[in-house]
Amino acid sequence: MTIGSKEGPPPPWPDIHRTVLSTLDALASSTGWIPTAATVGIEPVFERVLQQICQPQGVSPEAYIDVITRDAGMRREVQKRLARLMETPALVNMRREAQRREAEHQLHVLHFVLSGQEPPDWVMSTIDEEQQQQLRDAAESGEERDPVLLPRVQRALRKLAADPTTYGQCEDCGTTILLERLQLVPWAECCAACQRKREGVPDVAPEPEVAVTYF
Ligand SMILES: [Zn+2]
Known part of the structure; x- marks a missing residue:
């Protein structure tokens, strides 16, 4: 794997992050994810979202998690959305x-x-x-x-x-x-x-x- 090698442009994290946020926002108005979240929690739902977004960009979900773990603002934006999803009636x-x-x-x-x-x-x-x-x-x-x-x-x-x-x-x-x-x-x-x-x-x-x- 050449992903993350020093050559080549860095992954477009701001774009990836924006897509993650808008995908989580879109989930709030759909219902397909709810049974999974009810039985095993919101984490697998979030992981699937990350896989769908990260894979085409050639980065791993873990790398994205690393990025937002180091950035309190990005982390908060994601956490806020996950918390809101958990409150879905x-x-x-x-x-x-x-x-x-x-x-x-x-x-x-x-x-x-x-x-x-x-x-x-x-x-x-x-x-x-x-x-x-x-x-x-x-x-x-x-x-x-x-x-x-x-x-x-x-x-x-x-x-x-x-x-x-x-x-x-x-x-x-x-x-x-x-x-x-x-x-x-x-x-x-x-x-x-x-x-x-x-x-x-x-x-x-x-x-x-x-x-x-x-x-
Ligand atoms: Zn009482």
Whole structure:
């Protein structure tokens, strides 16, 4: 490869950059990229854009990334567009739906271990035989039985079956529960703040009662 050799003109980075920006702008009004971004993130979409633009110019996407990594202004222009694409309502909805399905899957697996009741086929079909056996063993041993957790998990599964759209909404204040919280606590009924209220835990840690002793 002679690309990037000292001979020959340098690659037309400003032109390439402008094309990248206008292509990302154009994506905002199309939808074909959204399923990919919803399942594996915006990075593969961005990489494909770079390949399409860089290849005809005889440069590599990595070289372009190097250029914009060294230029804060160019980098910001790209990041701003990628962030805007991530906020596309159809994408936000699709990610929420994927997250709901993931939570439902987790809850079914947990329910299996807690109760010994086999989950539906669509859940089992995603688990390999070895893992299925591990889950069965755990369920049969009864070691994971948890009389507090089981009803919570069952309640969350019933809610999901009755009206999936309300999943992830706080039952007390209606706010959307943070993704990080749902990933850790897929059976959560309310947001962290309302949960603290329910448990009577003060929302803000009290000031330490230590006298100021600067003087
Ligand atoms: Zn709440």
